[in-house]
Amino acid sequence: MKKHVNTPNGKPLIPTIKWGQALCLGAFALVMSGCSMTPPKTFTFQADVPENFTVTGTGNYIPAPGETCTGRSGKPFRVGRLHFKPDQPKTAHQVEFQVPLTDNEHGCSSVLHSLKLTIEGRWGPGREHTSQESANFSISDETSQQASTPQVFEGQCQWLFRTMGPYRYIVKIPMCRALNANGDMEKRMIGGRLHRDQLADSTVKLVLSVAKEEEPAVGDNWVKFPTGWKRCMGKGLDDRYGFCRGNTTDFKPFKMPDGRDCTVYPKCTE
Template sequence: MKTRLNICDGNVRILVINWVQTVCLGAFALLISGCSMTPPKTFTFQADVPENFTVTGTGNYIPAPGETCTGRSGKPFRVGRLHFKPDQPKTAHQVEFKVPLTDNEHGCSSVLHSLKLTIEGRWGPGREHTSQESANFSISDETSQPASTPQVFKGQCQWLFRTMGPYRYIVKIPMCRALNANGDMEKRMIGGRLQRDQLADSTVKLVLSVAKIEMPYYKGWWIETPKGWKACTGVWGTQNEEPCTKPYKFLESFKMPDGRDCTVYPNCTEQEQ
């Protein structure tokens, strides 16, 4: 025997109405959710790097105008951070990553305030033989004239060497600075100002080179000779690298990163090459 449902019944009518409302609200929630999940606008950061160098980034985000962002402590926070590390180099000497212009952590909207780059160079055979330098880009909200695409910044790193530790191992520190239009190294750090209204879907590029000549980390602590740099000592009565004073007294030896005992840098030995 078949049973026919009378939709004109009052109770059934209420159930049907509630079901329709639930479906509509669910569809509306899905629509809103779909909008909130729209990927943020981004720009591409790209770096051409010398051999044994790489670049990673840290984006600093601040609350959007009118927003209050709450940290884990329950107190408003001023700056949130996202870290960018390329999974695979685009080529052997190029790295690339996407930088969002907005972020929605902590249940609020925040906007990109600045981008810090970490420039890391390897100078020896071991994993510990790496040193870092930084570059910084600020984000400006001022309206501006259209810029060229991609926006290209040029910089150069110079290795500075010194001895360190009781065994006087050579370590190297990169000093990275901006290059001017003539290709000369300036005193200012690598970086600049980026216009927010020009960044979406654009490319910002850093072309990084390395100087052919290395210099002592401490000026006046090494003497350059025809055979190479010699480290001075004797001022403070230690066997370590110290300021040069006449009559010059030099370290008996120091160690290269690969463990060799040397008397001059970078040739290691003062014998004819």
């Protein structure tokens, strides 16, 4: 697993490092001579993902109490970042990476403040046919009242489709939301609060699914028929907004990501 550390201005604080590589930074371990450091405590983040989806992470670290951290400019910084991307999926539908609870860069100690997940889904044949959504976890210093058990979060992504450009190509955007106890999508984003006192050597898991039905990304652009969705004509073929505005009889063709000319989505032809 490779990690990169960035400041808010996007510049890397240190070169790419490999997990487990010895770093002579002189924090968390003091010895009589030489250079040694005890690896920081970590927790495992694990995600069960649908086909054509993956998850990566960004850990946001802030200086520990009483610490001052400086970047390349020599000025103090408030947030440092480590990026987590698995070298390869654990299985065809599962990704996993280790998240340190502390970090040592530039002679200062920092602690994990939050974890942001990037959920990426591919909806077409090309590399450009990918879209992203995010999920966020905050780290609480409050003592947890619950027993230390694997924490599992459930979420679902729904593809929202629209047309774009003069040729009206279909593009899709994932809308990912938390699931409630009944398995229904909520309005809130995926994520929650993690208690620091429970995280060391534990596992945090996200179980992600995809809704069976896709929906239009823009309201009043499409009309649903038994054969699928048809794109409203609007003011004409060149009207990129193409609102229906009560006209549910005139429709215009569009193109699928693979270049096919279609009249109904997602079956393409009636």
